Amino acid sequence: MNAPLRLGTRGSALALAQSQQVADSLTAATGRPVELVRIVTAGDRSNAPVAQLGVGVFVSALREALIANEIDFAVHSYKDLPTLPHPGLHIAAVPLREDPRDALVARDGLTLTELPAGSAIGTGAVRRIAQLHALGLQLQVTPIRGNVDSRIARVLGPEADLDAVVLARAGVVRLGRAAEITETLDPMLMLPAPAQGALAIECRADDADLVELLAALDHAPSRAAVTAERAMLATLEAGCSAPVAAHAELAEGEEGDEIYLRGAVISPDGARAVRLSRTGTPADAAEIGKALAADLLDAGADTLMGSTE
Incomplete structure (x- = not known):
């Protein structure tokens, strides 16, 4: 019998619910038992507004536990992850995304x-x-x-x-x-955060067997949509507390699936906004996001991303 895989999770009700869902899915798909390991993060200990806490505040403790081999893999709310990849770690799966609205x-x-x-x-x-x-x-x-x-x-x-x-x-x-x-809320009224509703399942990049095992949970259309949204965010270099929104949808086009990506940058007081969109193929998801970010910047988005106090 294989030893249970150790899944690191935050201790909040939502994190535990998400992690248990992933654990059950992995066991169902592969037969491997999974145990949850609770990790307390700096974000859980603070009452400060999210904008002041900074990007990655709910993530760093889980990643430290991964690198220290205290856990085998972790489940994150994808929108909590910094846009820069972590050296030595790998997003092994993006499961089917919940409604991002x-x-x-x-x-x-x-x-x-x-x-x-x-x-x-x-x-x-x-x-x-x-x-x-x-x-x-x-x-x-x-x-x-x-x-x-x-x-x-x-x-x-x-x-x-x-x-x-x-x-x-x-x-x-x-x-x-x-x-x-x-x-x-209709995205035309309230465009979601990049990667909202998506989970990221992360493990050590050099754990080839686990990378292969976790791939059973990957949902390619969800990964493509999130890749486009986060590429836009990364190119804008806004981090999660700036007023940036994005929503990618996959639909059947004349020549196969297409991504339709909408992006917006809004001034903190809501007085000004730049809203644009782009389409392309799922294989080009990252490039679509980067191109839309460039379009937004050309249209003056950088003048809106000042103070978010």
């Missing part, structure tokens, strides 16, 4: 446009804050931190102090709370 949880079952002017709406990401301002709905946007459960409690709990929150649909669904979503 943002979701609204509002009191009284309201949708975004039904919220009265002056309503207090909470969210953590600068990207969401900028796009909420850009909609011009006269909402009071409040930066918030915390896990999915604590955010939803601020709207639906006994001590609710907000009228609504916006958060990634994928996390709400993975925790089994999809019924509380009052609206899934």
